[in-house]
Amino acid sequence: MYATIEAKTRHTRPKTYQDEQEKSGFQKELEANAFANALATPVRQCAFTQALLPSHFLIPIVAHITPPPEEDESGKRQASTVHLSPDIDLEVPRELRSPSRAYVIADREVFKTLSSRNKWPLIASERMKKWVGLKLGRNWQTLKVNREWTWDVKVDEVILDKLKGNVVMKMREAQQAGLLVHEDAMGTGDVAFGLRVGNTAEGNSSGQLHGKEVYDIAALLGDEKWQDLVGVQSVNLVALSASSTQVLQQALLRLDHYMSSKSG
Known part of the structure; x- marks a missing residue:
């Protein structure tokens, strides 16, 4: 009898902290995937x-x-x-x-x-x-x-400036939190994605960037904006995995799509 009651009421109990933590590797990977999160929007x-x-x-x-x-x-x-x-x-x-x-x-x-x-x-x-x-x-x-x-009539430029401004703001927030670092100083932290300037391919030499998205910030933001933001020396950056860097990657994805899409 007690076994029957246990079975019937188990699903109604609130999840424990341990239950919330027991996520599979696939679930964690999906939650950290900015593109998957973009596809999941309404x-x-x-x-x-x-x-x-x-x-x-x-x-x-x-x-x-x-x-x-x-x-x-x-x-x-x-x-x-x-x-x-x-x-x-x-x-x-x-x-x-x-x-x-x-x-x-x-x-x-x-x-x-x-x-x-x-x-x-x-x-x-x-x-x-x-x-x-x-x-x-x-x-x-x-x-x-x-x-x-x-x-x-120049609304396309207005939108572009606002999307760029959003990326700059999110990059500053990631920098201030210590989550946007030069590739040589990234240590052992989990990498979310990389940032490079122009055709520089050095950032792809790191094993931690294998299979990760690498964004050309000079093409997306323009020379003046990125140099003022990260400094001339920081040409190859990596973003360490965190909720704030996921928000940054969402902003990068949106800007990149707006600039490169050819549906019109």
């Missing part, structure tokens, strides 16, 4: 290509409103301005931005196409229009996105 649909992709490979877009000044020089109150912008470090109060977001594939060429061919109004979803209509006291079906909303 799937969303690109508003332009209609492709279904993990959200890691998409750029979120929101509608937001700039309220008018009280009055212009003539004493007349101006209308609010509606914008459609990438939601990456967008400093807009919650009440002035649409609660819903659209998504566009994280590909610089796609964003260039949206601007050059004036296709960006396609991104504005019905939910965004309804929110704008409610905010402005207008019938959302009468809104003319292409005439009344604004879009930065």
Whole structure:
């Protein structure tokens, strides 16, 4: 009888600390795999290509409103301005931005196409229009996105700068934590990935980098940014395994995909 009760209630007990620690080598390897984590992000649909992709490979877009000044020089109150912008470090109060977001594939060429061919109004979803209509006291079906909303024609550059800035910030955090070191000084720590400059292949000579991703930071960030960040002498770096370096690798993956993808 007691054996039956034991069997029935075993699954309802909270896991012990030891249970949490008993992960297989494969589970640990999967958790440390930045690409696997990118693929595991929620799937969303690109508003332009209609492709279904993990959200890691998409750029979120929101509608937001700039309220008018009280009055212009003539004493007349101006209308609010509606914008459609990438939601990456967008400093807009919650009440002035649409609660819903659209998504566009994280590909610089796609964003260039949206601007050059004036296709960006396609991104504005019905939910965004309804929110704008409610905010402005207008019938959302009468809104003319292409005439009344604004879009930065250089949005591809804006996104690129923000993605680069995110990588720089994460690299600084990893450096300050002692997790981004020159390959000669890496010791015996587990290596997550490597960083190199240009076509230098020395970083691949280390056995600890075998099978690891190695990113060209000069190509991704530009000479000035990486030299200011890590110094001219540190041309081959390794990132030691940790949660913060995994976040850095996610940022590197996103930037690399945005710059190199040819889906547009």
